[in-house]
Amino acid sequence: xxxxxxxxxxxxxxxxxxxxxxxxxxxxxxxxxxxxxxxxxxxxxxxxxxxxxxxxxxxxxxxxxxxxxxxxxxxxxxxxxxxxxxxxxxxxxxxxxxxxxxxxxxxxxxxxxxxxxxxxxxxxxxxxxxxxxxxxxxxxxxxxxxxxxxxxxxxxxxxxxxxxxxxxxxxxxxxxxxxxxxxxxxxxxxxxxxxxxxxxxxxxxxxxxxxxxxxxxxxxxxxxxxxxxxxxxxxxxxxxxxxxxxxxxxxxxxxxxxxxxxxxxxxxxxxxxxxxxxxxxxxxxxxxxxxxxxxxxxxxxxxxxxxxx
Amino acid sequence: xxxxxxxxxxxxxxxxxxxxxxxxxxxxxxxxxxxxxxxxxxxxxxxxxxxxxxxxxxxxxxxxxxxxxxxxxxxxxxxxxxxxxxxxxxxxxxxxxxxxxxxxxxxxxxxxxxxxxxxxxxxxxxxxxxxxxxxxxxxxxxxxxxxxxxxxxxxxxxxxxxxxxxxxxxxxxxxxxxxxxxxxxxxxxxxxxxxxxxxxxxxxxxxxxxxxxxxxxxxxxxxxxxxxxxxxxxxxxxxxxxxxxxxxxxxxxxxxxxxxxxxxxxxxxxxxxxxxxxxxxxxxxxxxxxxxxxxxxxxxxxxxxxxxxxxxxxxxxxxxxxxxxxxxxxxxxxxxxxxxxxxxxxxxxxxxxxxx
Numbered sequence: 001x002x003x004x005x006x007x008x009x010x011x012x013x014x015x016x017x018x019x020x021x022x023x024x025x026x027x028x029x030x031x032x033x034x035x036x037x038x039x040x041x042x043x044x045x046x047x048x049x050x051x052x053x054x055x056x057x058x059x060x061x062x063x064x065x066x067x068x069x070x071x072x073x074x075x076x077x078x079x080x081x082x083x084x085x086x087x088x089x090x091x092x093x094x095x096x097x098x099x100x101x102x103x104x105x106x107x108x109x110x111x112x113x114x115x116x117x118x119x120x121x122x123x124x125x126x127x128x129x130x131x132x133x134x135x136x137x138x139x140x141x142x143x144x145x146x147x148x149x150x151x152x153x154x155x156x157x158x159x160x161x162x163x164x165x166x167x168x169x170x171x172x173x174x175x176x177x178x179x180x181x182x183x184x185x186x187x188x189x190x191x192x193x194x195x196x197x198x199x200x201x202x203x204x205x206x207x208x209x210x211x212x213x214x215x216x217x218x219x220x221x222x223x224x225x226x227x228x229x230x231x232x233x234x235x236x237x238x239x240x241x242x243x244x245x246x247x248x249x250x251x252x253x254x255x256x257x258x259x260x261x262x263x264x265x266x267x268x269x270x271x272x273x274x275x276x277x278x279x280x281x282x283x284x285x286x287x288x289x290x291x292x293x294x295x296x297x298x299x300x301x302x303x304x305x306x307x308x309x
Numbered sequence: 310x311x312x313x314x315x316x317x318x319x320x321x322x323x324x325x326x327x328x329x330x331x332x333x334x335x336x337x338x339x340x341x342x343x344x345x346x347x348x349x350x351x352x353x354x355x356x357x358x359x360x361x362x363x364x365x366x367x368x369x370x371x372x373x374x375x376x377x378x379x380x381x382x383x384x385x386x387x388x389x390x391x392x393x394x395x396x397x398x399x400x401x402x403x404x405x406x407x408x409x410x411x412x413x414x415x416x417x418x419x420x421x422x423x424x425x426x427x428x429x430x431x432x433x434x435x436x437x438x439x440x441x442x443x444x445x446x447x448x449x450x451x452x453x454x455x456x457x458x459x460x461x462x463x464x465x466x467x468x469x470x471x472x473x474x475x476x477x478x479x480x481x482x483x484x485x486x487x488x489x490x491x492x493x494x495x496x497x498x499x500x501x502x503x504x505x506x507x508x509x510x511x512x513x514x515x516x517x518x519x520x521x522x523x524x525x526x527x528x529x530x531x532x533x534x535x536x537x538x539x540x541x542x543x544x545x546x547x548x549x550x551x552x553x554x555x556x557x558x559x560x561x562x563x564x565x566x567x568x569x570x571x572x573x574x575x576x577x578x579x580x581x582x583x584x585x586x587x588x589x590x591x592x593x594x595x596x597x598x599x600x601x602x603x604x605x606x607x608x609x610x611x612x613x614x615x616x617x618x619x620x621x622x623x624x625x626x627x628x629x630x631x632x633x634x635x636x637x638x639x640x641x642x643x644x645x646x647x648x649x650x651x652x653x654x655x656x657x658x659x660x661x662x663x664x665x
Contacts, residue, residue, distance in 0.1 A: 061442070064451075065448035065495075097474075100474075106463070109463070
């Protein structure tokens with residue numbers, strides 16, 4: 001139970017801002033604890049009335065009540081976690097593809113719902129009831145079967161995650177905002193362009209990019225690229241941290257890792273700005289291969305988006 | 310002392326922990342509001358609401374003749390479910406109605422508390438064995454409904470739709486419903502499933518005492534203050550504070566201009582101008598404070614502000630014009646609004662043509 005609390009708090013906490021691929025390990029660890037607690041409590045919380053005697057039925061319902069209260073407590077802890085995650089830490093992006101809950105938050109909520117009644121039942125069950133002869137409803141119930149099914153579920157989740165990172169198609173989400181809410185420039189117009197290329201619908205590694213591009217009809221500029229030229233009179237209007245273009249702050253590395261992150265920026269003869277961000281995504285497991293993720297943006301000198309993937 | 314400790318223990322550790330965390334968060338919220346807006350009416354109002362909630366929790370309640378009947382209780386649950394469905398279905402353009410919806414939910418939740426005598430959250434010593442069993446069963450059913458809501462409305466849409474991610478971020482309706490379910494779903498299940506028989510009282514009810522009347526008055530005041538203030542919002546005269554300081558440099562002269570227009574009372578918004586304008590006889594120009602980022606309210610409480618226009622232009626005669634127009638709508642009554650316009654105009658010779 002203590003281990004489950006520690007693992008869940010690590011998963012739900014906004015600090016550290018990235019789990020560096022350990023998110024899947026935490027999630028599987030919590031599910032493994034759920035299997036152990038479920039086996040220990042005879043899976044009483046998932047059993048129907050017909051298969052339970054009065055004592056076990058009362059124990060099951062009471063476990064749900066305690067579990068419900070703990071879910072409320074968990075949600076109350078998640079609220080400041082989400083607020084701190086969104087606005088704190090200093091490295092958080094202040095603008096990008098909207099994802100306020102995040103895969104980490106969704107995983108934390110779902111695993112909380114799965115785990116709590118079982119954990120409460122294991123906690124509330126008197127010691128004599130945990131022995132086989134005293135286990136509620138043991139005459140008509142064989143706990144090895146649901147334990148095996150639950151263990152299979154955990155293995156299935158692990159396999160689905162590995163296959164998703166290795167094989168499944170890359171999901172992309174983009175956001176274009178013109179005029180840019182964060183920039184002001186008297187010499188032309190600016191736009192904000194954000195993209196995320198992710199695996200496993202956010203439950204795998206994700207490569208992010210947030211570019212602020214300005215143009216004046218003659219050429220396009222990248223505003224948040226310290227190495228490039230910046231037009232005069234340009235300033236960030238809003239407070240908050242606007243990370244440089246190639247900052248990994250826009251990446252999602254809770255459920256996988258990104259290595260060899262490269263960022264290329266160039267302006268062609270027509271005055272269009274090109275941005276290419278690449279990285280190698282992996283599960284973090286040494287015996288599995290890597291996949292390429294890339295995001296490419298091209299904005300012309302008159303603000304037309306030719307490419308954003 | 311022992312009796313008090315025993316009473317405390319009867320609530321159970323999860324209830325006590327949850328209550329403690331809620332109390333800490335509410336305290337932090339009020340402290341935060343007080344730190345940002347010291348000594349405002351809003352802080353006083355929030356403290357008053359907090360005290361009202363605590364007092365209401367203390368007063369024993371009876372369901373009364375109407376809410377005693379199962380059909381009435383089921384109708385109440387259907388109304389709450391309808392309000393929740395409406396909250397989830399609110400589009401981003403209708404979100405100003407969410408405050409009204411929250412007030413309505415507060416009202417029906419008070420009725421729900423009366424109908425179920427707050428059995429779901431009653432202390433362990435206040436309920437008998439049958440009631441304990443009833444509320445445990447209600448929590449089991451509520452748990453599965455809550456899980457279905459979270460998986461069906463939050464987790465699965467999050468995984469399968471990019472639009473849903475944006476909706477979860479921008480919409481408040483789904484979070485209002487989640488809060489409603491987390492805090493009141495077991496009571497809703499009890500109200501729905503309790504048979505149409507005379508309810509045994511969880512705690513003996515009291516007669517119509519001065520304490521009960523005071524509690525009713527406190528609830529009435531807590532609900533009516535934002536409603537009345539929101540209704541009166543367009544009719545309260547705008548109050549303006551302004552100051553201008555003249556600055557001189559070797560090549561030009563400038564004004565440092567500050568103005569603050571306050572719209573409404575209690576439900577109110579403040580629109581500032583904090584600009585520096587210079588002139589040299591040929592033209593006037595802006596040194597700061599007349600950009601798009603300056604078209605924002607300085608502060609608002611219970612008001613939704615929408616910027617209608619924000620422009621700065623130099624006229625042919627060298628006069629600098631700056632105009633900020635916004636619509637301020639009451640968050641409680643979103644159909645009540647008024648348009649506020651702040652205009653600054655300084656000629657090339659430094660004559661102040663327009664200033665709030």
